[in-house]
Amino acid sequence: MPVEITGAPKSSWADEVGEELDLHYEAVTDENGVKTVIEHIINDDGKKVKVTRKIKKTLITERVNKAAAERKKWAKFGEEQGKKPGPDLSTTSVGEQVFLKLSSTGRGVETVEDIEITKKKLLGKKILCRICKGDHFTTKCPYKDTLPPLDELHIQESKEPSTTEPAPVEAPGPGKYVPPSLRGDRKSTGESYKERRDDATIRVTNLSEDTTESDIHELFRHFGSISRVYLARDHQTNMCKGFAFVSFQIRDDAGKALASLNGYGYDNLILRVEWAKSSSSSTS
């Protein structure tokens, strides 16, 4: 009986007993270009095993220098003499993923303490940017032109008397949840490091598929220095799953970001920003 190589096996289970099983496999390619190969093989113990493999092929063309191409053909020498081409696992391995987050935050070495000290100094002077709420004059704001809709949002919330907007929304009314960072009675100083870290994380949901880590960085770094961005990605397609976590170094910055960007239209979607649920604290 000829063996069916491709397509779903239509034969009944009774027919599957036999050596032909070795060759049974099916291959399906989905819309993302991921090829799924399912094989039924008999292993060494004589048991039937189903093997599922997912393969994605990408063709990359690379141009190399002629001299460099010539050198690739060289025979190995020294301690490598006689070894077959290709990286040897005893000397070459692939390390864990490392990240290089490029950003222009902070001149030189600046610790969290330094930032807090400067912020305290500025508290009395009331220098507040109307655009990004940073500790500089509005005219000097580097993000003046980057996010126009954000400006309007900020103006609404800003307590500057010079704004033409009608009565700005003061502290939210009673009954509405106010994050601890926005409650006036609480100081961010004196908290333990761990607490601070947990508290300064916000969750962003309703992100579009194309969002990348750098987009999130771009969007949130106006509010303060970001210590970590986690963007949930689909394992197969490597596309955004729609949510991300952003950790700030200072909780107040996270609060600012939350207040400004919750409900902000980004990439045709309305963002939802909330405090990340933490195992140790009950803020959510």
Place this chain on the structure above:
Amino acid sequence: MRPILLQGHTRSLTQIKYNREGDLLFSSAKDHVVNVWFSHNGERLGTYNGHIGAVWTVDNITFFNSLSPSTCIAASKLLLSGSADNTAKLWDVRTGKCLHTWEFHTAVKRIAFSEDDTMALAVTEQQMGYQGAVAILKIDSVLETGEQDEPFVINPEPTKAVVAAWGYLNKYLIIGHKDGMISQYDWKTGQKLNSKHPHSDVITDLQMSPDRTYFVTSSKDKSAQLFESNTLNPLKKYVTDCPLISASITPIQDFIIVGGGQDAMQVAGTSRGKFECRFWHKILEEEVGRVKGHFGPINTIAVHPDGKSFSSGGEDGYIRVHHFDEDYFKFTYPEFQHIGA
């Protein structure tokens, strides 16, 4: 990005260097062996065995076909190494064969081909009553006759030389001293042309820009600095919080990569040793990012000539080859975005 880990050395790395095209990566370590790797996949092409002491330094020929055609060994295939066994060796890159050995009184700490590859400089250690020196080796005559001339020797003053490099068109030598001084020497007469004292501690690395018109130094005084070659005028300064052992200039993006870390003795009491490659903006003198990975101080950093990858060698014996992600090339400063638009 996923770094490629190269584990070909059993002791700490001393220097790594890319060849001109960047397809090969040479590494020297205290384990007496020089290795050569393919930089794109981390495959080891071979080893250069022969030294009987820690190898401190390595340099590959940079220029094409500059040697006279009568030499049987094709140019661009030569490698120099300097070792604590008081020798410098010239190797055939392709076969790993030692072509010549220069003997010195003391260890060779730094070696570099001149821009036309007919000469090389070798910085020798101040030891056993011998003065620290910079020797000028004639490569072309050695290859032609197989015999070496007595090398011309410069004795840098007032403190010994630790690092050195050739200026553009071999006009002069730039020497970094133990006390943090940098100086310019005429290599024909041995005269000092100029000197500055910008660092307060030993200079650990000195790397030239591709056109050799400026260079970067790193020092144990926790800073790296950029200088103009001709005048030795300081251009930029990058101040960090840990002693620096290496600094390198990146093409494509205007960055300086610096690395270092606290000595093993000092790190014992603290939780972390700051063993990261730090990226500084070359012009704005501002730190822009870090890459973690090493378990010990970073002894040497080299950037691929095309600027798309870099490697670091550490006290932990590993070389980590990093190929930059796409994000790296897209990065622009918010302040500079209007220029690009």
